[in-house]
Amino acid sequence: MAYSAKVMDHFANPRNVGEMEDASGVGEVGNPKCGDIMRMYIKVKDNVITDVKFKTFGCGAAIATSSMATELIKGKTINEALQLTNKAVMEALDGLPPVKVHCSVLAEQAIKSAVADYYRKQGIDPTPIVGELHEDCEACGCSI
């Protein structure tokens, strides 16, 4: 298994790591049993994601996909962020080994989870906008 240079760059120098005290929305997906947890913080102003931070427990691919996902949604509108797919995250990283594809799914779900939290805080039901969330990493398929 080999990671691309871009994955290694985002793993070694992750962008937007940290916490946000006054976040507009916070999402967390994954499960410690599976070995991946991603927490994403977003700050929203006029429907635009002005800042984003993340914290991730996981493998190299989990950290790199989190980092890349934050880069891809920073400065974008909420609608644009919700359209970000795991495939786009993978492509931006020049691909992932097959066994690591679930990490990119988690990154996509982490964004959706943070946006859903933002809507909930506004008193808006996020489900019609964000869709069903998979916060407990069913996507990763580990046998627990």
Next chain:
Amino acid sequence: MKFVYADNAATTPVSQDVLNAMLPYFSEQYGNASSIYSVGREAKTALETARQTIASCLGAETNEIYFTSGGSESDNWAIKGAAHQLGCKGKKHLITTKFEHHAVLHTMQSLEKEGFEVTYLDVYENGIVHPEDVRNAIRDDTALVSIMYANNEIGTIQPIAEIGAICKERGVWLHTDAVQAIGNVEIDVKKQNIDMLSLSGHKIHAQKGVGALYMRGGIRIPNLIDGGAQERGRRAGTENIAAIVGLAKAMDTACSHIAQRAARLCAMRDRLIDGVLQIERSRLNGDRENRLPGNANFCFEGIEGESLLLLLDMAGICASSGSACTSGSLDPSHVLLAIGLPHEIAHGSVRLSLSDQNTQEDVDYILETLPGIVKRLRAMSPLWDKINR
């Protein structure tokens, strides 16, 4: 940048002595050991001298050693051979442990599909089999007990002599995968009542792709590899003389000063263990006393093993992990689960395994580097936040 190879349980570099011993057999004494002319006879002599060396390292007879392609082949041959030999006499039960190498576990699973029944013994929190559990598991229809001499991940040494005595008393064959133990612990197959033993070259500074199976005289099992009459008709294939000569040289070196080498390695390992355990919420996996001289295996809560390995690699340190992400599957190491670790802790494991070629400076460098890497990963881990809350 400094480079520290601390993954000697995965493989070792070929030593200069071993390489020198091997070199003549590539393009000078290249004969086929089955040929009658002089270069063939030279090869045959080298082959039989190597066999004698290995036999004497194990306390075995020369004609009890069979060369193979390595540990996996030896394990497959011994276990499948014993099962098939005795299975047709109604002995369809096998005993092993939950934390064997996959060369044993997957062989057992393959035999289960053929209708054999396998008992997987517990290894408890310290990673050591209880001999009494072996005694209690043996039945009238037990064909074979296969228990590793020392575990490859956590380095725990099993009470093979006690298990051997029980197997002898009950008339059951004992096979042991001694790939990790060879050269690190004193092994005497006769005194310890071992009927079959697998060993491999590349863990003791010989090359990859060569190993041996010791099989006690009198044991007959079917062949795994059929073909020519090599290895007294029991393992076909033209012998890899250079590799076999290298294996014998490596065995001779490893087995001739076990106590001295073990003392030096244990001192380095203990310093490593004591230093690493200064990191908060870390633990040593496997029994502290009954473990291989070069093995240290830790878990760090709140972080994941693969990330740790990647950062260690960037700092020039080679190590391995039992995390799911490094196993190529999505589950953490079966060894760490077998000693009762929860998944989330097993994911954060690292194995550092030292050999004769490591130095105290290597240990210093690991101790300088590792804590900072753990800290860095914990600083970005939401799981660590939860543990601390």
